[in-house]
Amino acid sequence: MKRVLAERELTSEGPAARPARKRARSATVNLAESPLTWLHSRGHISDRQFDAGERLRADWERAQLAPSITMTWNPIRVSGGSGGDLTPGERQLAARARFHGAVGHVGKDLSDVLWRVVCAGEGLPDAEKALGWPVRSGKLLLRIALDRIADYYRLA
Numbered sequence: 818m819k820r821v822l823a824e825r826e827l828t829s830e831g832p833a834a835r836p837a838r839k840r841a842r843s844a845t846v847n848l849a850e851s852p853l854t855w856l857h858s859r860g861h862i863s864d865r866q867f868d869a870g871e872r873l874r875a876d877w878e879r880a881q882l883a884p885s886i887t888m889t890w891n892p893i894r895v896s897g898g899s900g901g902d903l904t905p906g907e908r909q910l911a912a913r914a915r916f917h918g919a920v921g922h923v924g925k926d927l928s929d930v931l932w933r934v935v936c937a938g939e940g941l942p943d944a945e946k947a948l949g950w951p952v953r954s955g956k957l958l959l960r961i962a963l964d965r966i967a968d969y970y971r972l973a
Contacts, residue, residue: 822845823845824843824845826842826843851874851938852934852938852939852940852941853867853870853871853874853934853935854867856941856956856959861956862959862960862963865964865967865972865973866960866963866964866967867963868967868972869963869964869966869967869969869970869972870931870934870935870963870966872966872970872972873916873919873920873931873935873936873966873970874935874936875912876912876913876915876916876919877912877916877935877936879908879909879912880909880910880912880913880915880916881909882913882916882936883936918969919966919969919970920932922965922966922968922969923962923965923966923969924965927958927961927962927965928962929944929948930944930945930948930950930955930958930959930962931959931962931963931966933947933948934955934959941955941956941959942955
């Protein structure tokens with residue numbers, strides 16, 4: 818995994834972007850680490866929950882659901898090739914169907930925190946604040962959502 822280390826001040830809500838005082842407590846954080854990886858590496862979510870989140874994120878990326886800035890110039894397959902092989906467009910549609918099925922399985926109440934943390938890479942404190950939730954409530958709800966995703970993907 819790529820490491821992009823930065824020094825951050827420790828606050829009651831986690832590492833802050835800018836140090837406020839010279840004598841404040843600080844920690845070195847990896848800016849390239851996803852919030853899901855951070856939670857897993859510190860034992861806040863199980864291996865099954867982490868795998869479910871990574872699977873959902875992979876489907877999100879394969880479905881190309883994130884907003885794009887420019888035109889996509891990927892090559893288009895012209896010949897049929899082997900009969901069982903899917904075209905890139907078919908793989909994208911299959912990933913989109915899996916993603917929407919998984920999010921639908923979670924339910925609309927939990928899908929917001931799931932999408933924000935797993936797909937958008939937003940930290941839990943920011944997600945809680947944006948959703949108007951009490952501090953530290955997001956971790957419990959994210960765990961429930963990840964368990965439901967793991968059930969959807971039939972992870973053991």
